[in-house]
Amino acid sequence: EVQVVESGGGLVKPGGSLRLSCAASGFTFSSYTMNWVRQAPGRGPEWVSSISSSSSYIYYADSVKGRFTISRDNAKNSLYLQMNSLRAEDTAVYYCARDRDSGSYHLDYWGQGTLVTVSS
């Protein structure tokens, strides 16, 4: 069974940092592009970043460029999101999602999400 499970969320002060993790299982992780998508309270989903299977291609939303860094460890079947210089507007549930066809952005499996709250 395909599963992706996020962790690492929590309460952080503005300007602080946090590292999210996503543990994947049930599929060949190293063959898929992976994504982070967030959803602020009461708002729709917002794509944050994607990383190709071999980390050769990485993209970021303008809203996080220069502050967030996506990475992966295929040996550990894990995806990461390093978030620095956090702002109140980064408060959201962060989801890890698999791109079924690498580059199509057909996000076929999502985790349950991890909540990040940026507040003083």
Place this chain on the structure above:
Amino acid sequence: QSVLTQPPSVSEAPRQRVTISCSGSSSNIGNNAVHWYQQLPGKAPKVLIYYEDLLPSGVSDRFSGSKSGTSASLAISGLQSEDEADYYCAAWDDSLNGYVFGTGTKVTVL
């Protein structure tokens, strides 16, 4: 503000049909695949339609999708109470170099 525009809400009686529009531009819908997601309250989004009109395994054939030019549509026929949810279209945008979700549509079954 998203570059993909959807009506904020649609409502209809049980067993009726609703259509949700998604309006974009040549840099997104006009040149890239459109996918639709359903989000039930308190849950993660779930893909409902991919590549404009394909249904994932396990999704009811009451759902259908289409695309024409820079717009896409999702139709739900035989509306049921379990269809009450938020629906989002999404596509890659060549100008923004990012994946964009629509503004979202809340479906209410009267």
